[in-house]
Amino acid sequence: MRPDTHLYRELFLNDVPLMDARAPIEFSKGAFPGALNLPLMNDEERHQVGICYKQHGQDAAIALGNKLVSGQLKEARLQAWAQFTQDHPDGYLYCFRGGLRSLITQTWLREEAGIHYPRVVGGYKAMRGYLLNNLEQAIGSAHFQVLGGMTGTGKTDVLQQLNHSLDLEGYAHHRGSSFGKHATGQPSQIDFEHRLSIALLKKSAQGHQRFVLEDESQTIGRCSLPLSLYRGMQQWSLIWLEDSLENRITRIVRDYVQNLHAEFTVQYEPQAGFALFAEQLRQSLGRISKRLGHQRYQQLAVIMDDALLEQERSGVLDGHRAWIRGLLTEYYDPMYIYQREQKAERVIFQGDADAVLNYLRKQG
Template sequence: MHDDCTDYRSIFLDDVPLMDVRAPVEFDKGAFTHASNLPLMNDDERQQVGTCYKQHGQQAAMVLGHQLVSGALRQARIQAWAQFARANPDGLLYCFRGGLRSQITQQWLRDEAGIRYRRVGGGYKALRTFLLEVGDQAVAQCDFVLLGGMTGTGKTEALAQLDNALDLERHANHRGSSFGRHATAQPAQIGFENTLAVDLLKKRNAGIEQFVLEDEGRMIGSRAVPLGLYRRMQQAPLVWLEDSLECRVQRILQDYVIDLCAEFVLAHGPEQGFEHFAGRLRESLSGIVRRLGGERYQRLAAAMDAALQVQRASGAVELHRAWIEGLLSEYYDPMYAYQRDAKAARIEFAGDRAAVLAYLRERRL
């Protein structure tokens, strides 16, 4: 069996299971969707070996590494790798550059568990470089059209009905507005870029060369849209989605109150979950206090508090409509109307969801 696999394209297209033997601190900075972190060394061990390498060279560092990862600790790690390898016989392992750490992992697996397991040639760095190239090529070679619209018009729902959509907010685990954080954390910046690139790779492999994206700012929460893609978005034509204020209020109520509360309850239980949810809503509103102005903020905050009180007591959510409608009509709508005017020359179509979806599907032909 050949030890190295360098068919990076197939690795991502086929969702090949990956064993990442880098330290947890490296994995947390950025990894891949189908990767499991089963490190050769933990963060502390890696740091000690790294310091030894700088001061005394590679040989001394290897001796220290073998001392640190020995006995029962070594056996436990080999057992974890063997379990992964048996569960995923077609998988691959990698370290940062496909060098010493992955070679040692392969050797221990072969010598002590009788398992020959292939590694990714070039390691994490090669996979990451490949995905960066996928993104750059898509930006250079593909067509992009943006879906814009007022807050609450259901742009994300519309994207979900298009097979050529790139849902940046889903990849960033954030709804994109000051109220957009979920109960779960956003991925690392590199993780966000990686999943986006894999999405592009798979869609282009299916023959898609024109993509629809939501009209976003550079930042989605605390994650940045890759600069090349963002620059293309600034030049792309725009399709504007329209809906009534009543429907928009209902959609915001569902997304930012009912669904968000359920997320927190699922994560923390009913009591703590509701407290976290209520804290998140108040924090989101206070985050835009300077742009709202003191009087408007006090009024909307009081309406929100009253709604939360009733929701906590009875589960009823209707009172939330008051602050949602105020926030839309007094804050978001004027801001979006200004943005729409600034982008008017790029808007090539406007209409309700059915009309917009029909137009976008027709546009691809």
């Protein structure tokens, strides 16, 4: 029989399967990668029990919970828990604080299904606290370098070829610009923090003490960087990635047009997928219309519409190059040139992708 555990580090390093007994509303606000929500109580049941606890105390709340989760409902939940234990014999269960809900789940499994399944001591709250502490400690003690460059130079491509990189945009599921949304939504702020902390934990366990990450704003879509990390990024040394304008346009067509369209096609049937993809592109351009100025925005919007019509009719993507070129040369590039000048004293290396990769591999 496996004992209950408080070895949070091992749980995250080994991707141990986790059964989350919290209510769905709690799970949706934040969870751990790979955890499965199999609640003891649903949202309404939890709400009723919570009111009862405040008004009449713990014993009355437990009695109400047993009444609400009984009969066929209780049997269905027991079957789901039992299936999880069979599928994941090395896993653990937890609730918010490692208290009553996980204890009741554990007890019902043992007494009514004959299954001895361990739980996480301290539950979600303790595990999250561990990850946040680990994140702050790593930011304070590890060595970081920042990868910068103009839009479309392929910073993410470089990061994905390095063992000691942190892909902030990957954890946030967003490309970090007005055009950065994917076909599917972003994680919650809490889930983003968990992904980042676990990545740091695993890479540190592999022996890495130096990390490289992309130069980002304080927010990536709706996900905010930890303040200590963002402040550090304003001070750490900077590696500047360079590429030609034509290569950058080609890469942007690949990522923001071809691949984005493919994402929507996977999520929806082709016609609806294309319509949603096209609308997202138009909305992305619209979000920076004031900064572009009305006349330039209108010109780029017309070019984009023509390119989308041609893409829908023939599948040809070349028409997108014109609005992307205009957006780079007249909006993004001047902004990045200014930022590069402000950070000039922090730049310790610059070059194309091969040169930057060689440099960063030696640093790592």
